[in-house]
Amino acid sequence: MKKLNGCLMVILLFLVACAPNNNEDEVVQEEDSGEETSIVPSAKLEEENYRMILPYKTSAARGVINRQVANRVDIDEFEQGLRRHSKEVYDPDRYFFQEGQYITESMTYEWIDDLNPKVEEGAGEEFHRDNPRYLSHILEQNYLVQGEDNAVNLAGISIGLAMKSVYRFQEESGGPDYYEDISEEEMMKKADEIAQDVLERIRQIEGLENVPVMFAIYREAEQNSPVPGSFVATTNVSGDSSSIGSWQDLNEEYILFPSSEGREKYYEDQELVTSFGNEIAEFFPNYVGIVGEGFYVNEELQKLTIEIPLDFYGKAEVIGFSQYIYGLVQEMFPDYYDLEIKVESSTKMESLIYRESGEEEPTVHIFH
Template sequence: MFTTVFLAACGNNKNNNENSSSGTQVISQTNSNYYQGVIKKGHYLTSKSRGVSVQQNDNQLNLKGFENGLLSISKDHFPTDDYILQEGQYINTDTVENWLGRKSKSNPDGLNPEGKDSKEPLYLQQMDEQDFMTEDHDSLKIKGMTIGLGINSIYYYRKEAYGAVYQKTLNEKDIVKQGKEIADKILQRLRKRKELKNIPIVFALYKQAPNDSLVGGNFFASSVNNGNNIKNSDWKSLNVKNYVLPDETSKGVNSNDENAFENFKNQIQKFFPNLSGVTAQAHYVDGQLRGMHVNITTQFYGQSEIISFTQYVNSTANKYLPNNIPIDIQISSTEGMQSFLSRKTGSNNFYTHVFTSY
């Protein structure tokens, strides 16, 4: 269990360092791409805001894309070699629930508009806090913070309890306007806390994908606020997009990337025709392919078949899929995951693993 947690939040290549007075322990780094994490009194400090949403989020890819993208943005401002990641501890769960609610007499801190669900859309869907610490005389001091805000692109609502679900597509300008206004209100509230008054605080706005989307949403703006700024005045547009391959619309996907995936797909389907599906999620930043996650659904059950297929996928992926980007390939059946392949940026080979049962 601990290995999984550590890999999700690792950083500097130092020995575990424990402050005996507070029982706080810093987790050693296994990879320079990860932050060090924090354990307190034997327990990993989980985020108090993670997973809290104003409505049921039916697209789990939104949550994954939100968390992974937020970490990438944080790394641009708080390098993994200089900072320790402490998952959000300053905005507690009750506060997040109030902020995600509608503003009303009973909830004056609500950040969503006043009004009835059937008439006034909810914009703010989820939020997450990341705290960035440094060690100071055997204790951790907060030196920076990132706040991610998930903004709805489609508003789902019911006109009556347990009734039919309706949906309303939100205007792009309203999404941007509401996101920035909400960020300003949160920044002002955070600055009232003594320990957060003078640290840099980064805000990142994420547009949620529809519930039926095969990919998650994308971050579209960020702002860095140094010193004691109480207004996000320097917003930067982010050109981050996720696409599904094969892409029937052919919008946004580079034709070379699309052809490479199509060739890969055709080759493995010819060799093993009893495949249920081969799809990919392509991640683009500023129009350039930065990563790919491939899902292959099979009907194999024999161990020798799985091993042979995994080996063939490995050689075919090396031959056809784009180079110099991280790629994960997951091979699954109705029985669950059968094997996976992973290649890091700059690597020429895939790491492969076939699951076995004894």
């Protein structure tokens, strides 16, 4: 009966999510956009998310991040995390989100080259180790507010600086790779200098002379890391300032489960993930293992993501397995953090079981 009630709850949640929203979209006009009008959708995917202005404008430096940041998981966390930290400054109930429209592709490449040490022709290993390229990428995000006559205008920007934790280099093209570790202390010292230079350049761009700026420093993971790096510091600059002030330290980290780091730092969470895998292995003979990822702030678990790779021979197997996972979630996992479990075959994601912090019942989605 408990599982039946759970399934009914899933169906109800699905119907509610798909119900039409009768609120009308807003028609607004972007400042300095001539006669162009834009639309602000009335609905948001989640209450804490930003609304975005349509037609959607892509970044003026679109695609650069994919060529500058080596690890895919870093790219995702850098973009999403900058937006997450921006919420501390730009309230989603008041501000609209827009990708960066001021720092162009050519400017991004130029600034990155200017702000990193110049590599001399024929430079040897010692030179590279003494002069690592610290900065990988500069990410801009814009935050707008609605003023008089339905006009929206820029009210603040966020700038993310992606900094390396490991510098990879070659003495000659096609030669072997060398690696130089960069300490967080050394990285932050350089990040402070880079942020000041970036701020001065921003103040020279038309439209950004007097706009508040939030800076966030992101420390990348190693290139082949299965989990992303993390944001380590933020600072806010008022619209009438051209100087970087003090930084607020952040204590965030992503932890892989199972791993030696997970066992050492968060033993109980690792044991929970391991026990969850053991429960699955007991009933499903083709089970090969799971991979977990915990996101921690101030050493408190905020979100646990688990991927379960399995081969299935029909949709009935997927449904039965997902029902089994649904029951294990209720029995094993506490509800003080977000939980997301992805059931994947070799070709696609088969189902998704998720539960937000504080909710009693998980939600299940079977992909067709």
